[in-house]
Amino acid sequence: MMNILNKLKPIRLFFMALATPLFLGACAADFLDVKPDQQMVVPRSMKDLRALLDNTMKMNISMPYFGETASDDQYLTYDRYISLTQEEARLAYIWQPSSHYRNNESLEWNNRYEQIFYCNIVLDRIDDIHANTAVETRERDEIKGTALFFRAFAYWQLAQLFCKPYVPQTAGQDLGLPLRLSSDINDATVRATVGQTWAQMIDDLRQSAVLLPASVAWKTRPTSTAAYALLARIYLAMGEYANAAEMAQQSLKADDSLINYALLDPSRTYPIDKFNDEVLFHSVMTGGLAVRENRLIVDSTLFRSYNDRDYRKQVYFYFNDGVRYKGSYNGERDFFCGLTTSEMVITLAEAEARLGRLSAAMDAMRKLLSNRYMDGSYADRLVADGEKLLVFILEERRKELIFRGVRWTDLRRLNQDSRFAKTLVRILDGQEYVLEPNSSRYVFPIPQNVIDKTGIPQNE
């Protein structure tokens, strides 16, 4: 070694020395490509994308509860009201919503846009994934359909709080939601119109209904049946009754199983099971100390409107310092806000009734109510009178879908029809609060931090 070195001409040694780092440079590319932490997952495979959508914390629970907080099915005692830690929940309850949220964070807004972000990550990448087999193609379609459904569901939830209800005449001008359709966090936030917002939901859902299978193993995952059900809900809220009826029928064609309430055990703490036969898609409102089984008290007029021969009266309610609700389709104290066959049946009934197809409407009501009442005691209300039948259907709708996340939407849409418009009144600690039909306070202000960051226009 020493001899060789001593014999080498300095200039050769010099070039050898010079050459060595170049080899290092040549292999640099691969050398620096290694993941620093093996547990870091850069989501890019089908498995990763599926796992993002299977995150029920982001996709299925913690849905907004302000609508239910502000609706007329329930009230809070003053003590309970005062103990609500979130001031915005207190303000929502008395219909004086504020754009300022505790710690500058509106979970109602943030959680849904996080869900949309997850869906957009999936949608941005799913088309790049190559499917080799029919099974893989089916899986890829299902993942894409799932992301589209979840995105529409999130926009639906937001539209009920932060935009005006859909009114065909003004939907083209009314301010809608910022529609984010890509996962790039640097995209600008701009408000669309209500019309564009609802069109986006319908478009996503129509696509997903084609891509999704009719049934899946987990009710936390959407199906085409659920996609049709959500479309039916949306069309009903838009007043497009023919579409609503068609979508409800599509959904019921795939699944119309109803629970016979006579067979439920009302003595159980929560008589209705999670993932029961009526559930088409599982979703839950969480958060807030206002909307929960042992917190709120059911409106007494509403409670009295349940007939004694109505099984729901036992299944849904119990007494403990007032009437309490235990009928969550979540099987727990938190309230369900997903999609069910019973909602579809009653949606079909209403749409048919409004379209003047009274016998079809009555058939649907009979199908539902035979599973709710003892010995046909509802029969005398099923009359072939369009007006009376509609009133009856709407009453039953409220009773059937109590605390299922649709009352706030129903209040907003029914207010547009003077026959059904309702003035809401709350009395709290001697003070009276009133919410007039079509009040601007039916629309929650956009969180101030969003306004500050983006400069988008605030609701009136």
Added chain:
Amino acid sequence: MNRWHKTISSTQRGRICALSIAILLLSFATLKAQTPYRSIRGKIVEEAGGAPVVGASIRASLSGRAAQTDVHGIFAISVAESDTLHIAMIGYAAKRVTTVTLRDGEAITLTKESLQIDEIEVVNTGYQKIDKWRTTGAISTIDRTAYDVRFKYNALDAIEGLSTSINFDRRLNGNDNNRHTIQLRGIGSIFSEQRPLIVVDNFPFEGDISDINPNDIDNIVLLKDAAAASIWGAQASNGVIVITTKKATPNTKSINFSVSQGWQERHNLYYNRSVMSAKDFLEMEQILFDRGYYNSTETSPSRLALTPGVESMIERRDGRIEQDVFDRRLAELALYDVRRDAAKYLYRNGWNQQYSFGMGVSNDMVNTRVSVGYDDVEETIQRFGRNRFSLMANNEFKWGKRLTTGLNINLSNRMSVDKGLRLERLRPAAKTIYPYARLVDDNGNPVPMIKDYRQSFIEESRDDGLLDWRYVPLDDRDTYEERLQNTRMALDFFAGINIFSGLHMDIRYQYLSDQQQGRYQYDEDSYYVRNLVNQFTDANGNAVFPYGAIRTDEKGSGIGHAGRLQLNFDKAVGRHRVSAIAGSEIRQFVQDRKVAQVYGLDKEVLTYNNTLNYQTYYPLRPIGSGRIPTPTNTLNLKTDRFLSYYANGLYTFDNKYTLSSSVRWDASNLFGVKTNQKGVPLWSVGANWQVHEEDFMRDNPIFQSLKLKTSYGYNGNVNRSASAFATANYFSDYITNLPNATIDNPGNPQLRWEKIGIWNAGLDFVLRNNRVWGSIDGYRKVSKDVLGNYRLDPTSGFNRMYLINYANVKNSGVDVEIHAVPVQSALRWQTDVYLSKVSNEVTKYEPFDGAVNSFYTAWINPVPIVGKPLYNVFGIPWHGLDGDTGAPLVPVEGELGMRYRDYLNGLEMDDLRYFGSAIPIWTGSWRNSITYKSLTLSATLSWKAGYYFTRNSISYAELFSAHRGHQDFAERWKAPGDELRTQVPSMPETSDAQRDLVYTQSELLVEKGDHIRLNDVQLAWRPPAVFRSMKNTQLILQANNLGIIWSANKYRIDPDMPNALYPLQRMFMLSIKSSF
């Protein structure tokens, strides 16, 4: 797919190569014809007596070479034709000798003098060795004499107080006195690394610094500014601490050894004020009992444990004991103090033994030094001990004139066995221990203590045939053990080739293996296992949980490879001298970690049972249902890779003016692809002026030597957790149990380096009388592109804090170091002063928009506010106590009252009173040593100032629910009028956390941190040589951590660690060091 998975493109590769060529060429640009050097030998002796001078430094002006004399005073050095040798040695007058007249082997005499500085010191930056006088940056060396004399367990323990710029930050120290981090010239980052880089023998040190035997350390150098540290590039922003281990002294054979015995004082459990007296505690329990506070626990089917005091009160209420028995029992309880038992049965005085032995041989062919070290530590916790064995072999072989090779081996093995019990881990009823708890009975026999359940339940369970459910703390120690072992091996290979005179190529490779093993084992007889088995025993007596030992094995492995190829060029032509290096470096460190836990272990045959049903809810005793906890089984794999190119040049003219510059390009796998493509180079420039070499300074009456220097440049910082990609983490879904993924980082394509621009200017001086010398440096460090939390528009879908490079942090300060020898006669007195000021300020950040309560912990979790330091102390304004109730008053809507919730909810940041930094702005130390004949007495005082801390006090909610008390309880408001003498709120009817907060976070409890402490005192004696060859023997007696001698707070709280359970323990050591 592609856009998520890019590799460095071929253009990038081209650019990397081009850059490396450019750097290399640059360093040869100045290459010129060579002048041959010749080697001369010489001897340096004392003028009076002719004794050889050992360790004198010799520098040749023109050849630029440096050398040291060996034990015989002999040196060898390469010199140019007519060179000048500068000779310096502590205690002697410096001397210049021309080589023209110097004969080979001739003796040069030195005259004794008072000055004691190493004028020519060679600084090792980890990449190159430079004469200190040529450096342009801020460099400190740790005083070797002071460092050597101090006792230390690890290399960095003993540098505190021996340098400017360094702050040992102990804020996090709750109950572990070894827990500190080092800050060098402030804090330049928020979420990335804040500690300096530690380099041992040329490579960044991975692992625990305790693996290096402190007796093997030759010197420690701090690189503080851009010019000094830039060669470390992307990791240098917090400064660099370069540790060099010992090599054999040239041309000698030597043996040295040292033995130290140290005693560490047992824990002072009476230091922490959040322990109240048994009497006060019982009084509190009686009041709460009378209010019915314990009723729900008493009647609860959970059967949760109640303290003996409360149990007695129940017995008395139910008439099961008479009043006099009750009174006597309580009076007896009030006499106990669990700290007394703990001091005797849990703790002890510790004993540290340290042995080291080294041998060195050096000649023309070989330089080798082998040393072994052994430490045995009996911790101050009983049944807790550890040891360390280390071996170091540094070898260098010369193969003719061209080739030198080296092999350095460093092995260490550390083991600890911990079967001890700490007072804070005794948590009866899952609460802080009640003050009258007992560990032993009157005869000293271990006694049971309440743990989870009430005594009555434990007795019933015995009748049910369950395992003994009692908890006897002292006996339970036998059933749990923690065993840790750490084995580290570092192999450094080195080859140096002389290509032609002045040009030298170094190849270095380091292999590192760092293996950690931990074993945590609960025996089947342990309370932990018995409790689980009993809990999961059903009504028929069937136990679901296996009755056997629970063992957790933890294995960590770090494997590192590092390679470096470097060209060194050093040439002096006439009055010009150029030193340059250029090279490339590649490093990888892979960490693998595995945790495996088994249940039902039979230690004899090593069978275990993990096949349990973890999904089913089983009925639990005493009540409820639960799932069997899943055994911990985790795997981790982390890979760090670095690739760097660097060049550094130094040009000196006429020994007076030096210019320096450096560039470095770093890439790592940490960032994601885009930044790798950018690869921003880091650079620095600097200059110095040896003013005293100028003619006009020749006879300057003030300065013997004076050097001015300045530098500017950029260093970098990396964040290992950030990613340019969106990343997700897998979990198991809690509803469906399907695998689910959560996005934990939305990905930041703009991610880049944190860059720190550092400007430094300073001067080094020696006064004419040669008795005073020192340095003064001023600096300004501006960190740019610092990763900071940025709140995105939540509509983007990511509403958590998001780290992006946008913040700026500024540190500016002054370091002053002055040494003086005021008395120099038979008695010699040396005094050293180190003084640093650093102000730290956030200069760019998002306006604060979070919850005000985050300010209550801003002293430890930074809440960056523009214009303020990173770590701050705030206090809620204090409005006194209510005269009727003793409750703290707060103003709401202009009225003082007790609406705490409304007050706290309405509180804004500006309402809080701002005190200042939680980190000292001023740090200083003052060391004095007095030598009389063979005796030296030295002591170090250290001082910190300009910062604040919040002392703790009574929080009633914590007292009631967690038994966490405080001495201030005794001072509380009890009756109207007390508000005039005390500010401690009264005990409330029910616990109210907000009421407590108004007091415990109030401005009232904020204290100034300023203090002076006596760090250490040493008495060293050099006995007359017993054997002629045993030249250097020292007997050292020393004491460390002697405590605070003055502090601004009157509570005797150590402001550096206000929450510690006990103060830094004093240590007393006796050491013998010898070499021959």
